[in-house]
Amino acid sequence: MDISLQQVGYSYGRNTPFEKRALQGVDGTIKTGSYTAIIGHTGSGKSTLLMHLNGLLKPSEGIVQIGDTQITAGTKAKELKAVRRHVGIVFQFPEHQLFEETVEKDIMFGPMNFGVSKEESRKRAHELIELLGLPPDTAQKSPFDLSGGQMRRVAIAGVLAFKPSVLVLDEPTAGLDPRGRKEIMELFSRLHAEENLTTVLVTHSMEDAARYADNIIVMHNGHSVMAGTPQNIFGDEETLASFGLGVPRSVKLQRVVEKMIGRPLPVLALTEEDLATALARAASEEGDANA
Amino acid sequence: MLEKMIFGRYIPGTSFVHKLDPRSKLSFVFLFIIAVFLANNAVTYGILLGFTLLVIFSSRIRIYFLINGLKPIIFLIAFTFLMHIFFTKEGAIIVDWKFIKIYEEGLRQGIFISLRFLVLVLMTSILTLTTSPISITDGMEDLLNPFKRFKLPVHELALMMSISLRFIPTLMDETDKILKAQLARGSDISTGSIKQRIRAVIPLLVPLFVSAFKRAEDLAIAMEVRGYRGGEGRTRYRQLKWHWRDTVALALLGVLVAALVLLRG
Numbered sequence: 001m002d003i004s005l006q007q008v009g010y011s012y013g014r015n016t017p018f019e020k021r022a023l024q025g026v027d028g029t030i031k032t033g034s035y036t037a038i039i040g041h042t043g044s045g046k047s048t049l050l051m052h053l054n055g056l057l058k059p060s061e062g063i064v065q066i067g068d069t070q071i072t073a074g075t076k077a078k079e080l081k082a083v084r085r086h087v088g089i090v091f092q093f094p095e096h097q098l099f100e101e102t103v104e105k106d107i108m109f110g111p112m113n114f115g116v117s118k119e120e121s122r123k124r125a126h127e128l129i130e131l132l133g134l135p136p137d138t139a140q141k142s143p144f145d146l147s148g149g150q151m152r153r154v155a156i157a158g159v160l161a162f163k164p165s166v167l168v169l170d171e172p173t174a175g176l177d178p179r180g181r182k183e184i185m186e187l188f189s190r191l192h193a194e195e196n197l198t199t200v201l202v203t204h205s206m207e208d209a210a211r212y213a214d215n216i217i218v219m220h221n222g223h224s225v226m227a228g229t230p231q232n233i234f235g236d237e238e239t240l241a242s243f244g245l246g247v248p249r250s251v252k253l254q255r256v257v258e259k260m261i262g263r264p265l266p267v268l269a270l271t272e273e274d275l276a277t278a279l280a281r282a283a284s285e286e287g288d289a290n291a
Numbered sequence: 292m293l294e295k296m297i298f299g300r301y302i303p304g305t306s307f308v309h310k311l312d313p314r315s316k317l318s319f320v321f322l323f324i325i326a327v328f329l330a331n332n333a334v335t336y337g338i339l340l341g342f343t344l345l346v347i348f349s350s351r352i353r354i355y356f357l358i359n360g361l362k363p364i365i366f367l368i369a370f371t372f373l374m375h376i377f378f379t380k381e382g383a384i385i386v387d388w389k390f391i392k393i394y395e396e397g398l399r400q401g402i403f404i405s406l407r408f409l410v411l412v413l414m415t416s417i418l419t420l421t422t423s424p425i426s427i428t429d430g431m432e433d434l435l436n437p438f439k440r441f442k443l444p445v446h447e448l449a450l451m452m453s454i455s456l457r458f459i460p461t462l463m464d465e466t467d468k469i470l471k472a473q474l475a476r477g478s479d480i481s482t483g484s485i486k487q488r489i490r491a492v493i494p495l496l497v498p499l500f501v502s503a504f505k506r507a508e509d510l511a512i513a514m515e516v517r518g519y520r521g522g523e524g525r526t527r528y529r530q531l532k533w534h535w536r537d538t539v540a541l542a543l544l545g546v547l548v549a550a551l552v553l554l555r556g
Contacts, residue, residue, distance in 0.1 A: 016356055017302050056471050077481060089475040096465075097472035099497035109494065113477030144501065158476060 001067040001086055001165050001198060003030040003053060005224075009061035010048055022048040026062070026224045028217050030166075035192055035199045037209035037230075040219030041244045046170075046202045047092070049219065053168050053200060054087035055080035066166075085114045088164030092171045094155035098143040103129070103154050106143050110162040121161065128157035132187065149180045156184075160191070166198040167191070173208075185212060210234055210248040210270040218243060231268050250275045300360075300460075301423045307536065308350035309421045313430030315537035319544055320418045326548050327407055332556040336406050342547050343410045350421050357416065364412050368405045375401035424456035425529070433531060446522025454510070462503060469498045 010023040023045045030036045030053075040046050051057040052064050055071050058080075064071040066083050088110075091097070100106035107125035112118065129138055132153040138146070143154050156172070169188060173181040189212050192199045203209055209216055209230065216233045218226035220243040226233055233240065234247045237255075246252070250269045257279065258264050265282060269275035303309075308316075330336045347354060358365075379397035386393040419427070432449035439445050470480075473494045480491040 015359065017353070051471065054475060056474060081477065081479060084475055084477060089472075091468070091472045091475070094472065096498055096502060097469060097476070097494075099494045109478075110476040113479070162477065 002032050002065075003067075003087075003166065003198075003200075004028070004065045005049075005052070005062070006065070007062035008049075008052060008059045008064060010052070010057060011060050012048075014060065021222060023052075023059075023222045026219075026222070028224050028227060030198065030200060030215070032198050033196060034215045035189075035201070035213045036215040036217060037201045037203055037213035038217045038219060039203060039206065039209050039245060042204075043221075044219040044243075045222040046219050048222075050089065050168050050170055050200065050202050053166070054089055055083045056089070085162060086164055087166040087168060088159040088162065089168040090156055090159050090170065090172050092174055094159070094172075095143075095148065095151035097155055097158070098151060101142060102140050103134075103143050103146070104139040106154060107157045107161050110158050114162045116162065124161050124163075125157070128160055131160075132157055133183070149176060152176065152180075152184070163195075164197075166200065168200040168202075170202045171204065172201075173205075188212070206234070206246060206248045207250075207271075210250070218245065220244075230270050234270065235268050254278070300420060302352060302420050303423075304351060304421065306349060306351040306421070308346065308417065310534075310536065311421075311540055312531055312533055312537045313422050313426040314433055314531060315533070315540055316418055316422055317427070317430045317434060319540055320414055322544055322548075323414055324411060326544070326551060327410060329548070329551040329555055330403075330407070332554075334554050335551050335556075336403055338547070338550055338554070339410050340406060343413050346417055347413065350417050352417065352420055357413065357420075361412060361416070364408075368408050368412075371408060372401045372405045375404055424453060427456070428453035429527070429529060429531060446525070450522075458503075458506070461506070462499065465502055466495065466499055469495055 005026050005028045008023055008026040009021075012018070012020045012022055026045070026049060038046050038049060048057065052059060052071070053066070055064075055066075055075070058071055058073055058075055060073055062072075066087060069079060069083050071080070071083070098106050100109060104122065104125045107128060108118070108121040111121040111124060116124075126139060129136065134150060134153055134157075138150070138154070143151055146154065152172075159167070167188070172188065173184050176184065185208060188199060188201075191197055192212075201208065201213060213230055216226070216228060216230055217224055218233065218240070225243060226236075226239065234251050237247050237251075240247065248270060250272050254265060254269045254275055257275075261282070265278045267274070267278055269278050311319075327339060330339050347357065376393055376397045377391075379400050380392075380394055381397070382395035382399075384392055385395050385398065422430075428449045431452065432445055435443065435445045435448070478491055478494055480488055480495070482488075483491070
């Protein structure tokens with residue numbers, strides 16, 4: 001499901017003394033099957049933008065096109081529910097949305113709202129509990145008895161349960177320990193490949209954006225200022241710095257190494273593994289040249 | 292979604308009304324509420340309305356914004372108006388159309404009671420819009436101080452009030468966030484039968500309660516950690532000062548009351 005944004009603008013609290021412009025003239029395309037990262041500073045409009053991706057907010061100006069549905073300022077609430085079935089959002093700290101008596105029921109909430117049968121919803125809940133690596137007896141527990149990390153997984157399952165074709169993630173790893181972060185990010189990466197998802201990741205982490213995304217949109221002060229592949233975006237360190245953003249650690253280290261050996265490496269190392277491979281190749285070439 | 296609500300909101304400013312001491316504003320509003328009930332004819336209601344508009348004008352808050360934020364209450368006002376129109380059966384009949392009969396007294400009462408309602412709500416909104424929650428509680432604590440003699444826990448009451456006021460916007464934001472998360476999971480509170488709509492509120496209320504309790508606990512711990520131990524011997528950073536303008540405001544209110552007493556029928 002392609003998503004395209006055309007000159008999207010949004011203001012909070014219109015016509016009140018608290019009016020605040022959050023987005024202006026945002027353009028962007030999210031192709032079916034792509035893994036898009038939206039990066040930007042705090043307050044750059046990332047979170048506001050992502051709420052446009054399933055009609056939680058309607059643009060004050062411009063058009064949001066989601067598949068065949070066009071959302072503008074005048075779109076009726078009824079049409080939006082259909083869109084939400086296809087675009088699932090995992091919000092920041094999604095565990096705050098848990099409310100049911102049991103984990104199973106909470107996961108079933110989404111699919112049953114979208115008209116999936118009870119049996120099918122229950123089946124999916126159990127599949128997801130397993131997929132997310134939760135103990136099987138979790139299903140009948142109260143979600144409020146789980147640990148923070150487990151609650152996060154249950155909440156994520158609650159979104160995956162209605163099988164959205166586009167999955168939007170708002171800093172899904174905020175507040176997790178490094179191991180938990182890695183597990184969750186790897187899980188989304190696997191889902192993206194196996195379920196043919198279109199994934200949109202809003203993140204502060206340049207490393208995550210570089211490692212997982214194939215398309216990056218940079219937001220700054222409510223404007224979309226850069227868009228392209230991670231190679232392009234992180235290759236342009238100066239422009240990024242002007243928006244208060246840096247490059248992934250591996251790229252930083254690559255620049256240091258390049259200075260030391262006095263020549264650039266042929267590729268941009270988006271991950272630590274890339275850097276290691278590039279360095280090994282450079283070293284063996286050096287060896288060949290010396291021999 | 293909830294961003295248009297204006298209850299408990301404070302708009303910083305430097306107008307005459309903003310600069311008043313919270314104690315004078317609180318007593319002003321309290322006395323005004325009593326004074327409203329003095330009005331009983333067209334002239335006195337006119338004066339009340341004029342006075343309210345004067346206060347709104349001197350607070351420099353845009354009327355459009357006030358009216359927009361008062362929409363839910365305007366519904367209530369309309370309801371009272373209709374109740375009076377249809378259920379008062381005194382005076383001459385002015386409309387007689389099929390089964391609808393409207394009496395002169397009903398119309399009169401309807402207009403007056405709605406006006407009374409409107410004036411009260413506008414005035415109290417102006418109070419909260421121009422006074423920061425902290426000042427309101429400071430003023431309240433100060434005004435209630437004499438009641439300490441009767442074992443009224445004034446400081447605790449003021450603290451409770453300031454905490455509740457402080458958390459209104461926080462809980463509003465929280466509600467908005469949870470609402471969006473549940474909407475994204477296909478929950479729907481704006482369509483369906485009444486029963487369905489009530490059921491749709493549960494996914495909103497449970498997380499809200501959970502987080503409110505968690506916040507309360509965190510706050511209690513944070514306060515204890517910083518050595519909070521009640522009001523005994525506690526001094527204030529913000530000192531309240533009575534200015535000439537506070538006297539002027541109360542004097543104006545005195546003029547209003549005098550006018551109402553003289554002109555009421």
